[in-house]
Amino acid sequence: MADRRPRVYLAGPDVFYPDAPAIAARKREICARYGLEGCFPLDNVVALDAPTPAENAFRINDANIELMNSCDAIIANMTPFRGPGMDGGTAFEMGYMRAQGKVIVGYTNDGREYAVRVKNTSRAIRARGNGTFEDQDGLLIEDFGLADNLMMHCGAMRSGGDVVVGNAGALELQTSLEAFEHACALLAEKLRA
C-alpha cells in the first residue's frame, strides 16, 4: 500500500438512489481528499445486454466481486433500506470483505439504534421475558445497542474498523455524506496505523 492510494470499495444501496452516478462522483472526491481511491460498484459496469435479466445480474455480480477482490478496504452505507435494517446486498459485501481480512468501516445516516427502529416500525411489540421484546410476528427484536445486526456491527469492529453513526434527518437520509466523510477520515487513519 506504500506506492498507491488504498483502494476502498464503496458499498451501499446508493446504486439504487435516483442520482447514483452523482453520489458516486461525490464519494470518490471525498475519498481522494483523504488519500483514498474510492471504487463504486457502478465503475465496473459491463454492458447489460445479455439475453436474460438473470445473465445481466451475473455480470454485475461478477464485476462487484472482482472489484472487491481488488480493494484493500470497504466503506459500507448501513443506512436503513426498505425497512428497519440495512441493505442485504451491502451486508453480503461486508461479510465477503470480512472473510478476506480487510478493514470495514460502516456508517449510517440514521442515528437510532436498530432495536429502536424496529420498535418504531412495528405494529405491536410484546415483552418476551428477561428484558427482551418481540414484534407483531413473534420475531425477537435484537437489542445490543448497535446500529444493525451484530454480525455487521461487530464484524466492522473486529475487522479493525468501526461504525460511524450520523443523524441526517429524514429528508437527507439518502443525500447526506457527513457520516460518510467521517468514515473516510477514520479509515484513512486506521490504514496509516
Next chain:
Amino acid sequence: MADRRPRVYLAGPDVFYPDAPAIAARKREICARYGLEGCFPLDNVVALDAPTPAENAFRINDANIELMNSCDAIIANMTPFRGPGMDGGTAFEMGYMRAQGKVIVGYTNDGREYAVRVKNTSRAIRARGNGTFEDQDGLLIEDFGLADNLMMHCGAMRSGGDVVVGNAGALELQTSLEAFEHACALLAEKLRA
C-alpha cells in the same frame, strides 16, 4: 470430507423465531437424514453475562464466525425478514462463506420474486424509464427475476450452490421446512459431486 459428515452452517433469522431451539432441532434432524451435520448459530452460545449488551453481541459474533470457519457449506434461510428483503445478518454470513469458497445453498419460503415483493409493499411505484421502476422513496426496484438482491442469489449460484424457492403461505412462512429439506437434498448431492 471423507471420514466425517460435511458440516453445514444453518444461517437464517430462525434465531429470532419464537421457537428457535425447536427449529434448530428439526433442522439438525433433517440434515442428518441427508448425511449432513447441521450447525446452528445457537449451538455455540456462550454465556451472555457480559457487563454490557455490546460485549454480549461480540461473544455471539465471535462464536458464529468460529462456527462458520469450521463448516464446509452454508444453507441460508432467505425468507423475507421485516420487509421485502432477507435478513441482513444472514446475507453477511453468505458473503463470508462465499469469500471462503464454500458452497452456499439459499432457500426461501416466499415464492415471489424480490421485485414483486417490493412492488407489493411499496406505497407507490413510478416508472423510471428503460423498463425499470422505483418505489415511493425514489429507490430503484432491482428486477432480475431473482429471489433477492443479486449478490446473494448469484453468489449462491457462483459458489456451486443454488437457491431453492418454496411457497409456504403466510401462516407457515416461519415454520415450513419443505424448502429447507430440498436445500439439504441439493447440497448433499452437490457435495458428493
